[in-house]
Amino acid sequence: MTKPPLKSNYKLVINNKDHIELQLSGDWVIGKLLPDLKNVVESLPDLHNSQPFSITGDMLGKWDSRLVSFILLLTEYLAKKNIKLNISTLPTGVQSLIQLATAVPLRKDAIKKHDSPSIVEQIGSKALDTFSEVEKFVNFMGETWLSFIRFFHGKARFRKQDFWLIVQQCGPEALPIITLISLLMGLILAFMGAIQLRLFGADIYVANLVAIGMSREMGAMMTAIIMAGRTGAAFAAKLGTMQVNEEIDAFKTMGIAAMDFLVLPRIFALILMMPILTLYSNVIGILGGLFVATGMMDISFVEYYLQTKQSITLVDWSTGIFKSTVYGLLIAVIGCMSGIQCGRNASAVGDATTQAVVRSIVIIIVTDAIFTLLFESMGI
Amino acid sequence: MSKQPHIIVNNLTMAYGDFIIQQNLNFTVNEDDIFILMGGSGCGKSTLLRHLVGLKQPAKGTVFYRDTNFWQTNIQQRREIMRQNGILYQSGALWSSMTLAENISLPLAEYTDLTPAEIKELASLKLALVGLSGFEDYYPSEISGGMQKRAGLARAIALDPKILFFDEPSAGLDPISAKLLDDLILELRDSLGATIIMVTHELASIFAIGSNAVFLDTDSKTMIASGAPKTLLKECTDSTVQQFLTRGNTR
Known part of the structure; x- marks a missing residue:
């Protein structure tokens, strides 16, 4: 077994004109400086619908959730362009984690909305709160x-x-x-x-x-x-x-x-x-x-x-x-x-x-x- | 691949003051094991778990993590070992004043030098792994008990631990949720490659996923059986163990 290179990196290879392959190398773990997804995305050529795209890890060293997180984000990005990411040559652990992470789809209705109310609304709701507090107190006294x-x-x-x-x-x-x-x-x-x-x-x-x-x-x-x-x-x-x-x-x-x-x-x-x-x-x-x-x-x-x-x-x-x-x-x-x-x-x-x-x-x-x-x- | 011992317990005695809970415990947890601590209520299973994770010091005996004697090393090394443990407490023990994402982010922010954006990505990933994507901004009080358990699991695996401890993971869950949690634990073990130590009463879980076990007895205050649960059911002659493993229907 050859010792994998320690620096975590990737290489883009385009086979047969069309097939894009992202070759990962080195250790993809917490604590290492990892390639930014943005840079990867920017270096991609123009993509078209259902272009074959795979990610391979023959040179991959150690890995942990950082790698899984990277691949998931890439999958999400590619999914927007109707491209399916092929991960079948990655270690089985990575594959099963990704399967697990995507098994339960995102519940859109679960996400909380972050809207900050206007100042009038804030004063209003504070006033209502105070009234209900007073009401509770009177009720309790009763x-x-x-x-x-x-x-x-x-x-x-x-x-x-x-x-x-x-x-x-x-x-x-x-x-x-x-x-x-x-x-x-x-x-x-x-x-x-x-x-x-x-x-x-x-x-x-x-x-x-x-x-x-x-x-x-x-x-x-x-x-x-x-x-x-x-x-x-x-x-x-x-x-x-x-x-x-x-x-x-x-x-x-x-x-x-x-x-x-x-x-x-x-x-x-x-x-x-x-x-x-x-x-x-x-x-x-x-x-x-x-x-x-x-x-x-x-x-x-x-x-x-x-x-x-x-x-x-x-x-x-x-x-x-x-x-x-x-x-x-x-x-x-x-x-x-x-x-x-x-x-x-x-x-x-x-x-x-x-x-x-x-x-x-x-x-x-x-x-x-x-x-x-x-x-x-x-x-x- | 031969299994390496991960935790070795030697002649352990646990006591509160003069009151001995269990004594003369000897067992070895191998790598990739799903090790089950069994025994009747109040026999000291949870206490044993607290000894193993380093929350309580043994009255006598030693706990070895690989080659390190846990209670003999300095505090720094002890912290280092504890950092590699992921623990799921009985009721989740999520920090109630923080959202789920913050609960998972805290150990990441504390122990890694990741940027806030990266921490957020990882927290979302961990929640996705336990089937809770989209619940990042919820507080523990706003989700159900089963979801709290799973969120606790997400926090336990936040730092990609080498050993995962579970204190009655499926207690209070319906059979289907309990089964799903068992599957999840197995999948996580396979993909993270962690050793698992579990306190549980659930016979279904014990037989489904346990690869090794010890049985603690309340009366004799020591372990009276050890081995794979299925083998114990077939071969163990002790009546207490048999009764436990067959829900009292001794054959």
């Missing part, structure tokens, strides 16, 4: 409401152990991170206030600032944002995965309403735990303020305590707690909704989780703004 009604009539059931497990997940297990964030929040508030208040000797009012700031706004808000990232995302991921695994369908076909069995316990758990966590967050935040006041300023523990006690009223505490309950409901509903409406593939779970967190945080802040205006106008 279903939740019906589920509530069923529950208070004693018709909706879920497992108690599920409920307590969720309570544990979104309550006690969130304490460490809530502690850290609230403490830092209190410290930051006190620091910022301290510098400004010192300018006109009103140092002691740092206690008012921290106490009112935490109890009315920051406690509920920070807890809500943490819970949106922690628990809302967990709800969406859990229900999304269940949707992918057809577990939710399994509930439905057994006549168990997914709303009652999966969504209700999550909503109840979060509505129950959010006020408690917020209360805890308020206390820890005020503690953070105390550290700054006693450590950095000339305020004693007792002074700070008395000032704090004097500055906040039950109304301040209640607004924070009330807000947190609403946030809890929103986070749970949005998390569960994103999960239940999740698509059927693995990447959809990721999308659902992201969506849950982003939507919850946006809605929390918007709701907070609305509440602030509302309380202001009501004089609370």
